[in-house]
Amino acid sequence: MTxxxxxxxxxxxxxxxxxxxxxxxxxxxxxxxxxxxxxxMDHSQKPATFLSQESWHKFTLKSxxxxxxxxxxxxxxxxxxxxxxxxxxxxxxxxxxxxxSPAHRATYEESFGKLFTTHTTKFLGLKSRxxxxxxxxxxxxxxxxxxxxxxxxxSESFQDKGMxxxxxxxxxxxxxxxxxxxxxxxxxxxxAQSFSKGLxxxxxxxxxxxxxxxxxxxxxxxxxxxxxxxxxxxxxxSHFGYAKGTARGIAPNARxxxxxxxxxxxxxxxxxxxxxxxxxxxxxxxxxxxxxxxxFTQTSYFxxxxxxxxxxxxxxxxxxxxxxGNDGGPNTTYNGAPWIMTVGAGTVDRSFGGKMHLGNGATxxxxxxxxxxxxxxxxxxxxxxxxxxxxxxxxxxxxPKEVDRKVVLCDNSGNISVIEQMIEIFRAGGxxxxxxADHVALGPAGSFIPSLVLKTSxxxxxxxxxxxxxxxxxxxxxxxxxxxxxxPAPQVARFSSRGPDPISxxxxxxxxxxxxxxxxxxxxxxxxxxxxxxxxLVTDYALYSGTSMAAPHVAGVAALLKAVHQDWSPAAIRSxxxxxxxxxxxxxxxxxxxxxGLHATPLxxxxxxxxxxxxxxPGLIYDMGFQDYIEFLCRLGYSKKQMSAVLRRNEWSxxxxxxDLNYPSFVAIFPKGASSIKEKNFSRVVxxxxxxxxTYQAVLVVPTGMRIKVEPSTLTFTSKFQKQSFAxxxxxxxxxxxxxxxxxxxxxxxxxxxxxxxxAISG
Ligand SMILES: *[C@@H]1O[C@H](CO)[C@@H](O)[C@H](O)[C@H]1NC(C)=O
Ligand SMILES: *[C@@H]1O[C@H](CO)[C@@H](O)[C@H](O)[C@H]1NC(C)=O
Ligand SMILES: *[C@@H]1O[C@H](CO)[C@@H](O)[C@H](O)[C@H]1NC(C)=O
Ligand SMILES: *[C@@H]1O[C@H](CO)[C@@H](O)[C@H](O)[C@H]1NC(C)=O
Ligand SMILES: *[C@@H]1O[C@H](CO)[C@@H](O)[C@H](O)[C@H]1NC(C)=O
Ligand SMILES: *[C@@H]1O[C@H](CO)[C@@H](O)[C@H](O)[C@H]1NC(C)=O
Numbered sequence: 001m002t003x004x005x006x007x008x009x010x011x012x013x014x015x016x017x018x019x020x021x022x023x024x025x026x027x028x029x030x031x032x033x034x035x036x037x038x039x040x041m042d043h044s045q046k047p048a049t050f051l052s053q054e055s056w057h058k059f060t061l062k063s064x065x066x067x068x069x070x071x072x073x074x075x076x077x078x079x080x081x082x083x084x085x086x087x088x089x090x091x092x093x094x095x096x097x098x099x100x101s102p103a104h105r106a107t108y109e110e111s112f113g114k115l116f117t118t119h120t121t122k123f124l125g126l127k128s129r130x131x132x133x134x135x136x137x138x139x140x141x142x143x144x145x146x147x148x149x150x151x152x153x154x155s156e157s158f159q160d161k162g163m164x165x166x167x168x169x170x171x172x173x174x175x176x177x178x179x180x181x182x183x184x185x186x187x188x189x190x191x192a193q194s195f196s197k198g199l200x201x202x203x204x205x206x207x208x209x210x211x212x213x214x215x216x217x218x219x220x221x222x223x224x225x226x227x228x229x230x231x232x233x234x235x236x237x238s239h240f241g242y243a244k245g246t247a248r249g250i251a252p253n254a255r256x257x258x259x260x261x262x263x264x265x266x267x268x269x270x271x272x273x274x275x276x277x278x279x280x281x282x283x284x285x286x287x288x289x290x291x292x293x294x295x296f297t298q299t300s301y302f303x304x305x306x307x308x309x310x311x312x313x314x315x316x317x318x319x320x321x322x323x324x325g326n327d328g329g330p331n332t333t334y335n336g337a338p339w340i341m342t343v344g345a346g347t348v349d350r351s352f353g354g355k356m357h358l359g360n361g362a363t364x365x366x367x368x369x370x371x372x373x374x375x376x377x378x379x380x381x382x383x384x385x386x387x388x389x390x391x392x393x394x395x396x397x398x399x400p401k402e403v404d405r406k407v408v409l410c411d412n413s414g415n416i417s418v419i420e421q422m423i424e425i426f427r428a429g430g431x432x433x434x435x436x437a438d439h440v441a442l443g444p445a446g447s448f449i450p451s452l453v454l455k456t457s458x459x460x461x462x463x464x465x466x467x468x469x470x471x472x473x474x475x476x477x478x479x480x481x482x483x484x485x486x487x488p489a490p491q492v493a494r495f496s497s498r499g500p501d502p503i504s505x506x507x508x509x510x511x512x513x514x515x516x517x518x519x520x521x522x523x524x525x526x527x528x529x530x531x532x533x534x535x536x537l538v539t540d541y542a543l544y545s546g547t548s549m550a551a552p553h554v555a556g557v558a559a560l561l562k563a564v565h566q567d568w569s570p571a572a573i574r575s576x577x578x579x580x581x582x583x584x585x586x587x588x589x590x591x592x593x594x595x596x597g598l599h600a601t602p603l604x605x606x607x608x609x610x611x612x613x614x615x616x617x618p619g620l621i622y623d624m625g626f627q628d629y630i631e632f633l634c635r636l637g638y639s640k641k642q643m644s645a646v647l648r649r650n651e652w653s654x655x656x657x658x659x660d661l662n663y664p665s666f667v668a669i670f671p672k673g674a675s676s677i678k679e680k681n682f683s684r685v686v687x688x689x690x691x692x693x694x695t696y697q698a699v700l701v702v703p704t705g706m707r708i709k710v711e712p713s714t715l716t717f718t719s720k721f722q723k724q725s726f727a728x729x730x731x732x733x734x735x736x737x738x739x740x741x742x743x744x745x746x747x748x749x750x751x752x753x754x755x756x757x758x759x760a761i762s763g
Pocket of ligand 3: 415
C-alpha cells in the first residue's frame with residue numbers, strides 16, 4: 001500500500017497532521033477473476049525474434065491459455081529500466097501458467113494505499129553571491145524527476161524566464177491530456193506524463209470532479225514538492241498573508257519533469273504498477289535526480305517496488321531521494337534501502353500566530369493559522385466552568401444560546417482534540433475559539449474559525465480571568481503574525497518517522513533531516529484550500545507539513561551538488577550531505593524532539609540537519625558503487641530468485657570475505673544479556689575530494705558507557721581522489737540497555753570536518 005508523506009487533512013474536519021492513512025483494500029478476488037500483477041521476467045530468455053521487450057511481453061500474454069484475443073489491453077505496462085517485466089490483468093490459472101515459464105522471475109500483486117519556501121532557502125544559508133548557489137549556477141541544467149500527483153504548469157514558480165534551451169540529452173516529453181497540452185511545458189517544466197493504467201485496471205474511476213486525466217495536479221501535493229525542489233523566484237508569495245516573501249526552490253535553475261502516479265479518486269491513491277511505470281520512464285528520459293514523497297509498507301527489498309526501482313536508478317547514476325514517512329514513532333522509517341537517500345522532517349525557525357488583549361489589560365499571544373486579517377473587537381469571553389463537558393467543549397456540549405457570537409475558551413482537561421473543539425464551537429455558533437494545548441496538533445487547513453492556541457501556562461491565566469471576572473471581555477484579537485527566529489529550531493518534527501529502520505536496523509535511517517514543517521510552496525489553485533463560514537478560500541501558495549516536503553529540499557540540494565560535481569556518484573552526493581550536516585540548533589545545543597521536548601538522537605535526525613554550502617566541500621567522502629550494494633544484499637540471506645528480482649539479472653558475485661557497507665554512519669546492535677560481548681568492528685574507506693595533500697585527524701565524541709577506537713587515527717593523503725581505509729571498534733558496557741550515540745569526526749587543517757554519527761542499540 002502506498003502512503004503520501006504529507007500531513008494534511010482530506011477534509012478540514014479531520015485532525016490535521018497525524019493523518020497518514022494506511023488503509024488497504026486487498027480484498028481477495030473470487031477464483032478466475034482478473035487481478036493485476038507485476039511480473040518480473042528474465043530478460044536473457046527473450047528470444048531474439050522479438051525486436052522489443054514489449055512485443056515479447058505481449059506474445060507471452062497472448063500465448064497463455066484462455067487469454068481472449070480481444071484482451072490485448074490486459075498488458076498495462078512493459079517495464080524496461082526499473083525491472084525487466086510487465087504488469088497485466090490475469091486470472092489465477094493464467095498466473096500459475098505464467099509462473100511455470102522458465103523466464104518468470106517474480107510476481108508481485110498490485111498494492112494500493114491512500115494518502116499518507118520562502119524562508120527555507122535562507123534558513124539553509126543559501127546566498128546569491130557566495131556558497132553553493134552561485135557555484136552551481138543555481139543548479140543549472142540538472143533535471144529533477146518528481147514522482148507525485150502532477151503539476152500546475154501555470155504557477156509562477158514554473159516560469160522559465162532566462163533559462164537556456166532544454167539539454168539535448170533529454171528524452172522526456174510533455175504529454176497531452178485533459179487541460180494539459182504540450183505547450184504547458186517550457187524550459188523549466190521540461191516533461192510531464194501521467195500513469196493511471198494500474199488504477200483503472202483495479203476498477204477505480206478518475207472522475208472529472210476528482211482529478212484531471214493528465215499530468216495536471218489536482219491534489220496540490222506535486223506542485224508543492226516540485227516548486228520546493230526547483231521553483232523559480234516568485235515575489236510576494238504567501239499563505240493568506242502568512243510567511244510572506246519571495247518563494248523559490250532550492251535549485252531555482254534546475255529543470256523539472258513530473259511523473260504523475262498518484263490520483264485523487266474517492267481518496268488519494270497510487271497503484272504500484274503506476275509508480276513503477278513513472279519511475280521506469282524517469283530513468284529512460286534521463287533525469288539526474290528523482291524525488292519520491294510517497295511510500296509503500298515496509299517490506300523486504302525483493303518485494304519493495306520503490307527499493308527495486310531505486311536500485312536500477314542508482315546503477316545509472318541517478319540520485320534517489322525519498323521521504324522517511326510520517327509515522328512519528330521509533331522503528332517506522334519507510335524507503336530505508338541503503339541506496340536511497342531517506343529524509344526526515346525538521347521544523348523551521350518560523351512560527352505563525354495571533355495576539356489578544358483582554359478586558360483586564362493582559363496581552364496573550366498564541367499560535368494561529370487563521371487565514372484572514374479580521375480584527376475582532378469587544379466580544380464577550382465565554383468559559384463553561386460549571387460543567388466539565390462545556391469547559392472542554394465536548395461535542396454537543398455547548399449551548400448555542402450561551403455561546404452565540406462570543407469568543408469561547410476550551411480548556412484541555414478533557415480527552416478531546418483542538419480540532420474537535422473547534423468543530424463544536426463552529427456547530428454551536430461561537431464566534432472564535434481559544435484553545436489550550438502544548439503540542440499544537442493543528443495546521444493551516446484546520447483553521448476554519450478565528451482561533452488562537454495558547455500554551456497551558458498562558459491559557460491558565462485566561463481561564464482564571466474568565467472564571468473570576470464579572471463580565472469577561474476580549475478587547476481585541478488579531479491574526480496573521482509571522483515571526484522569524486523562533487527558538488529552538490530546527491527540531492525533529494513530531495510526525496517524522498524514526499529509526500531504527502524496520503528492514504535494515506543496521507543502517508542508520510533517516511539519513512538526514514530537512515525542513516518539513518509549515519513549508520510555503522506553490523499549490524494547485526483549482527479548489528478551495530479551506531472554508532471559513534460560507535466562504536471558500538483559494539490560494540496559489542500554501543503551507544504544507546510532512547516528510548513529503550522535506551525530501552524535495554534534499555533533491556534540490558542534490559541538484560546543486562550535481563551541478564558542481566558532475567562526476568560524483570549518488571553515494572558521494574549523499575555522503576557529502578551527511579558528513580557536513582549541522583548537529584546543533586539555533587540555540588547551539590543538540591536538536592530537540594518536538595514530540596518529547598527532550599534531546600533527539602541520530603535515530604531521529606540521522607546525520608543531522610542539511611547544510612548545503614558545507615556539502616559542496618566535504619573534504620572526504622564515503623563512496624559506494626553498485627557492487628557495494630550487491631555485497632550488502634549478498635549478506636541478507638536472500639534466495640537466488642529473490643536476489644535476481646532485486647538485481648534484475650541472473651549473475652552477480654558475492655565476495656568471500658564480507659566487507660562493510662561503506663556507509664557514512666555507524667550502527668551497532670547488541671543483543672540482550674550482560675554475558676555477551678558488546679563490541680563491534682567497522683571498516684571504512686574514505687576518498688579525498690579536497691586539496692591534493694591533506695592530513696586528517698580522528699576526533700571522537702564518546703558518551704559515557706561507550707568506548708570507541710579508530711585505527712589509524714591519522715589519515716594522510718598526497719593526491720586528490722586518493723583512498724585510505726580505517727577500522728573502528730565500538731564497545732558499550734555489558735549491562736547497557738539503552739541507545740547511546742557518539743560521533744567520529746575527521747578534522748584537517750583546511751577546516752573540513754567530516755562527521756559521522758555512531759549509534760549503539762543495546763538489548
Ligand atoms: C489533447 O487531449 C485533449 C483531451 O483529452 C483532446 O481533446 C485533444 O484532442 C488532444 N489533442 C491532441 C493534439 O491530441
Ligand atoms: C453539562 O452539559 C451537558 C451538555 O450541555 C449536559 O448534558 C449535562 O447535563 C450538564 N451537566 C451538568 C452537571 O449540568
Ligand atoms: C480518550 O479517547 C480515546 C479515543 O476516543 C480512548 O481510546 C481513550 O480511552 C480515552 N481516554 C480517556 C482517559 O478517556
Ligand atoms: C520493527 O518493525 C518491524 C515491522 O514493521 C517488526 O517486524 C520489528 O519487530 C520491529 N522491531 C522492533 C525492535 O520493534
Ligand atoms: C575487533 O577487532 C579487534 C582488533 O582487531 C579484535 O581484537 C576483536 O576481537 C574484534 N572484535 C570483534 C567483535 O570482532
Ligand atoms: C537507560 O534506560 C533505562 C530504562 O529505559 C532508564 O531508566 C535509564 O535512565 C537509562 N539510562 C541512561 C544512562 O540513559
